[in-house]
Amino acid sequence: MTVNLTVKVAGIEMKNPLVTASGTYGFGQEYRDLYPPEVLGAVVTKTIRLRPHPGNPPPRVAEAPAGLINAIGIPSKGWDHYVREEVPRLRQLEVPIIQSIVGETLDEYVELTERLTELGFLAGIELNLSCPNLRAGGLSLGLDPDMVYELVRRVRAATDLPLLAKLTPNTADVVGLARSVQAGGADGIAMINTVRAMAIDLRTRRPVLGNISGGLSGPAIKPIALYQIWEVYEAVDIPIIGMGGATDYRDVLEFILAGARAVALGTVNFVDPSAAPRILRDLGRYLEENGIDDINDLVGAAHRT
Amino acid sequence: MHQVMGQVVRNRELAAGLWHLIVEAPEIAARAEPGQFAMLRVASGLEPLLRRPLSFYRIARHYGWLEFVYKVVGRGTQILTTRAAGDRLDLLGPLGRGWDLLPGTRRIGIVGRGIGIAPLIGLAEAAVRRGIAVEAFLSAREPQALLGLDLLRELGCGLYLHTERGEYSGRCREVTEHLEEAFEEEKPDQLFVCGSRRLGQAVLDFSRRRGVRSQISLEERMACGLGACIGCVTEIRAEDGREYRRVCKEGPVFWVEEVAMLYDR
Numbered sequence A: 001m002t003v004n005l006t007v008k009v010a011g012i013e014m015k016n017p018l019v020t021a022s023g024t025y026g027f028g029q030e031y032r033d034l035y036p037p038e039v040l041g042a043v044v045t046k047t048i049r050l051r052p053h054p055g056n057p058p059p060r061v062a063e064a065p066a067g068l069i070n071a072i073g074i075p076s077k078g079w080d081h082y083v084r085e086e087v088p089r090l091r092q093l094e095v096p097i098i099q100s101i102v103g104e105t106l107d108e109y110v111e112l113t114e115r116l117t118e119l120g121f122l123a124g125i126e127l128n129l130s131c132p133n134l135r136a137g138g139l140s141l142g143l144d145p146d147m148v149y150e151l152v153r154r155v156r157a158a159t160d161l162p163l164l165a166k167l168t169p170n171t172a173d174v175v176g177l178a179r180s181v182q183a184g185g186a187d188g189i190a191m192i193n194t195v196r197a198m199a200i201d202l203r204t205r206r207p208v209l210g211n212i213s214g215g216l217s218g219p220a221i222k223p224i225a226l227y228q229i230w231e232v233y234e235a236v237d238i239p240i241i242g243m244g245g246a247t248d249y250r251d252v253l254e255f256i257l258a259g260a261r262a263v264a265l266g267t268v269n270f271v272d273p274s275a276a277p278r279i280l281r282d283l284g285r286y287l288e289e290n291g292i293d294d295i296n297d298l299v300g301a302a303h304r305t
Numbered sequence B: 001m002h003q004v005m006g007q008v009v010r011n012r013e014l015a016a017g018l019w020h021l022i023v024e025a026p027e028i029a030a031r032a033e034p035g036q037f038a039m040l041r042v043a044s045g046l047e048p049l050l051r052r053p054l055s056f057y058r059i060a061r062h063y064g065w066l067e068f069v070y071k072v073v074g075r076g077t078q079i080l081t082t083r084a085a086g087d088r089l090d091l092l093g094p095l096g097r098g099w100d101l102l103p104g105t106r107r108i109g110i111v112g113r114g115i116g117i118a119p120l121i122g123l124a125e126a127a128v129r130r131g132i133a134v135e136a137f138l139s140a141r142e143p144q145a146l147l148g149l150d151l152l153r154e155l156g157c158g159l160y161l162h163t164e165r166g167e168y169s170g171r172c173r174e175v176t177e178h179l180e181e182a183f184e185e186e187k188p189d190q191l192f193v194c195g196s197r198r199l200g201q202a203v204l205d206f207s208r209r210r211g212v213r214s215q216i217s218l219e220e221r222m223a224c225g226l227g228a229c230i231g232c233v234t235e236i237r238a239e240d241g242r243e244y245r246r247v248c249k250e251g252p253v254f255w256v257e258e259v260a261m262l263y264d265r
Ligand SMILES: Cc1cc2nc3c(=O)[nH]c(=O)nc-3n(C[C@H](O)[C@H](O)[C@H](O)COP(=O)(O)OP(=O)(O)OC[C@H]3O[C@@H](n4cnc5c(N)ncnc54)[C@H](O)[C@@H]3O)c2cc1C
Pocket: A062, A063, B037, B050, B051, B052, B053, B054, B055, B056, B068, B069, B070, B071, B072, B073, B074, B075, B076, B077, B078, B115, B118, B119, B218, B219, B220, B221, B222, B252
């Protein structure tokens, strides 16, 4: 029996449902010695900014129980560097590329989107609405459903490329945010980003991270991610790329059952940098052994009564 | 870079809390250079989650062996002590940029403190193999923690040792005094340092005064070890101010005059 692993997410054809989580896979070069990026359904690259930004002071990472807390702060060498250094190599990859972006203003999001669209090689754009290290007027931009709606609407008008909105989990109303991005015209949702967290060093009696707080990722957040995806799946019609602590094919299937059409691998890439081909192999085997001939049949299947 | 299941050849305690680990991993050993490092997965499950970075202590290419010396400081290194000969160990490497022995270099100094001596030993071996004279300036709490001493003796290196307790604690002298004394007549072509910021500053000062090209190996908290997460940065002095560079990719070895923290006193 041949099983179908291909999925279509926000209009993007993927040969399997495994993609990379932004910020954990660079610009597609770092893991090449271990496996070709073409193994993946799509590559989601590190979030870029329009203007150079140094990122947060070190230390930027701290270990937590079954997790990682990061406060990288989205360093960026700016647009020109991106076009000169990253784009030529990204163009070589024979896999859909989804570029993640962040802006300090709505105008910056729109401008980046226009410029990226003109480059002509991208499969889609992901709007990072959820970086806990970025603030707009005191509140994190991505926490306000009205702002998020406005942002997606304006970016939507600037491009025909598939548009994914990446949501923050650090809200009391993730469903409200999801409805806003759908109403604004997003083609899909990526979730979840990291959960706001911190670590304290007993030896120095000070916060570990240079930025004091950061975002928790890895297995520790998987149950949170599953439930948020579950809730959002019930509330919107656009597809979801699910993530948050997946480390093996079982986790991937759980995300799909909760409602994700594709699943992003993030922190697991650091733990086992060959995770993607391993999980893909196991996934195919599971489907075969369980007589499931199309992975799409499992999407949201946990909701069926 | 390879990710391999190496096989533990030996893992034993050298001195209190200081362990010597040998792993057979021919693919990595074939390409590893002194000053580079590997990321070791210490747990078989997901806790602790992250890999641990360890520098190569020695690289025995013809055996396909990688040697590490590690200090037990927390949970990960504690778990590592439970690995026995024959066990499998998930290794990622070689990673980062190693030491640069410049063309024409005839005489070098290695300057290390405590566990920071580890990445300098493979360098001393490589240098001696190329006919370069090596002077070693080593310090530690106690004599047993002076790593690689027998090996350096065998290699014929000049030794300048200092410990807080025991055999080498008699004449309490700063490393700067040792450097001045050893290189009074003729300066070294290069110095290589690892182990503490203070030591790095001493080497920076000496190198600027005497015009020596020197390198330092740095440590920073790492998540991926392969350049993807941008988590391990250190501040580097660039033409237009300071910028962050990744210790796992552009380092862990840097030219001393580039490293911003050596100027913050
Ligand atoms: C490039 C490089 C080479 C190194 N080479 C050696 C070596 O040859 N021998 C040796 O004994 N040690 C070396 N270290 C330090 C070693 O990685 C840490 O001592 C080790 O990770 C501690 O893990 P733990 O679980 O025992 O400690 P914990 O404190 O429980 O670790 C918690 C977290 O902090 C990180 N961490 C703790 N201390 C350090 C540190 N000093 N540097 C970087 N991350 C740290 C751990 O990796 C882990 O993610 C090196 C570090 C780097 C960056």
